[in-house]
Amino acid sequence: QTSEAEVVVFSVPSYACQRRTTLENHNAVLTDALALLAENAELSEEEGRGVAFRRAAAVLKALPRPVTSMTELRGLPCLGDHSLRVIKDILENGASSEAESTKQSERYKALKVLTGIFGVGAKTADRWIREGILGLQQLQESGQTLNRAQQAGLEHYDDLNQPVTKADADVISEIVERAVVSVLPGAQMTLIGGFRRGKLSGHDVDFLITHPEEGREVGLMPKVVSWLESQGFLLYQKTTRNSYLESKDGPGRPSSNMDRFERCFSIFKLTEKERRRTKHPETATENGLRTVSTPEPDPHTGHKLWRAVRVDLVVSPISQFAFALLGWTGSKLFERELRRWAGHERNMSLSSHALYDNKQRIYLRATSEEEIFAHLGLEFIPPSERNT
Numbered sequence: 417q418t419s420e421a422e423v424v425v426f427s428v429p430s431y432a433c434q435r436r437t438t439l440e441n442h443n444a445v446l447t448d449a450l451a452l453l454a455e456n457a458e459l460s461e462e463e464g465r466g467v468a469f470r471r472a473a474a475v476l477k478a479l480p481r482p483v484t485s486m487t488e489l490r491g492l493p494c495l496g497d498h499s500l501r502v503i504k505d506i507l508e509n510g511a512s513s514e515a516e517s518t519k520q521s522e523r524y525k526a527l528k529v530l531t532g533i534f535g536v537g538a539k540t541a542d543r544w545i546r547e548g549i550l551g552l553q554q555l556q557e558s559g560q561t562l563n564r565a566q567q568a569g570l571e572h573y574d575d576l577n578q579p580v581t582k583a584d585a586d587v588i589s590e591i592v593e594r595a596v597v598s599v600l601p602g603a604q605m606t607l608i609g610g611f612r613r614g615k616l617s618g619h620d621v622d623f624l625i626t627h628p629e630e631g632r633e634v635g636l637m638p639k640v641v642s643w644l645e646s647q648g649f650l651l652y653q654k655t656t657r658n659s660y661l662e663s664k665d666g667p668g669r670p671s672s673n674m675d676r677f678e679r680c681f682s683i684f685k686l687t688e689k690e691r692r693r694t695k696h697p698e699t700a701t702e703n704g705l706r707t708v709s710t711p712e713p714d715p716h717t718g719h720k721l722w723r724a725v726r727v728d729l730v731v732s733p734i735s736q737f738a739f740a741l742l743g744w745t746g747s748k749l750f751e752r753e754l755r756r757w758a759g760h761e762r763n764m765s766l767s768s769h770a771l772y773d774n775k776q777r778i779y780l781r782a783t784s785e786e787e788i789f790a791h792l793g794l795e796f797i798p799p800s801e802r803n804t
């Protein structure tokens with residue numbers, strides 16, 4: 417038994433954006449259980465509970481080694497009674513009975529299956545479940561009206577529920593790069609989201625596109641989308657304008673409407689041909705360097721020669737680029753914590769477009785992520801350490 421004086425107390429700042437959280441997680445058993453309960457809360461539209469579990473999990477992810485006893489948790493922030501009960505259960509019994517029973521529950525399983533359809537959120541899934549629809553077969557037999565996104569989501573269900581590898585993200589990067597420079601030479605594209613944080617797999621691939629000359633990015637998205645469509649890369653796309661611009665273009669300020677499309681949710685068709693076309697990076701082996709190539713699929717076995725991949729494109733004017741980059745790199749909790757820090761600790765409003773100082777009543781400019789952290793009075797945390 418460790419005596420009280422010997423207990424090493426972990427010290428963790430309370431906002432996730434004040435911490436360095438790499439992909440190395442020493443407490444995965446604990447954080448997996450908390451993440452499952454967070455997900456269940458989010459799917460049940462209990463956002464507050466979801467955030468509480470996410471924050472608790474994030475604190476455990478930031479610890480330098482596995483937690484072995486409850487006493488080690490003393491003084492740590494963000495660990496509420498409920499999360500502590502879950503942790504205690506796992507430390508004492510090897511598993512969380514609440515997480516296990518949630519995972520087995522018909523409602524959770526149905527919510528997972530239904531929200532696994534692209535275009536289906538918690539609200540829709542809940543409505544369907546109340547109508548007795550618990551699975552894909554039942555959904556198809558129900559005659560429910562599905563929107564275009566949901567139809568595509570159902571059609572490509574298996575592919576879209578298969579993690580996207582970094583290798584496939586790289587292949588798609590090359591394709592998007594080709595599209596962007598073809599339609600507007602000088603335009604620039606950056607990989608954002610989880611892959612920018614160094615993750616080796618993800619649920620989609622996210623890109624931010626801009627042009628170094630302010631205003632040249634206007635009208636870029638429809639052109640990029642047309643190029644991709646003409647090359648047969650898109651199975652689905654929906655391009656939307658941004659609410660930020662809509663609010664600026666009030667009644668008195670007619671916008672260049674059609675051109676202000678900023679976001680595209682798409683489903684890519686990634687072919688074996690494209691996968692092989694892209695040079696694979698050389699991988700180190702014991703013997704030195706070796707080039708790895710994708711194996712040729714056998715055309716006679718009948719399996720399809722492409723997969724569907726969710727791809728999100730965002731276009732930003734260069735003046736907002738640093739804010740968009742920071743806002744779209746994630747993780748989602750890291751973003752939420754940045755905004756909470758800005759509001760509660762600095763009386764500022766942070767978005768993916770700008771940083772506003774409510775006290776001075778001015779927008780604070782920035783051309784890099786580093787400058788935004790500095791404005792916020794935070795130590796710079798690189799993308800690979802935003803894996804909260």
Ligand code: DCP
Nearest residue numbers: 609610617618619620743744745746747748751
């Ligand atoms: N984002 C956000 N709030 C949202 C949606 C997105 O802050 N409602 C930001 C943070 C995310 C980034 O955009 O990191 C990309 O969103 P994803 O859902 O693609 O998240 P990730 O890329 O981090 O994870 P995954 O690997 O599942 O794609």
Ligand code: MG
Nearest residue numbers: 609610620622
């Ligand atoms: Mg992503």
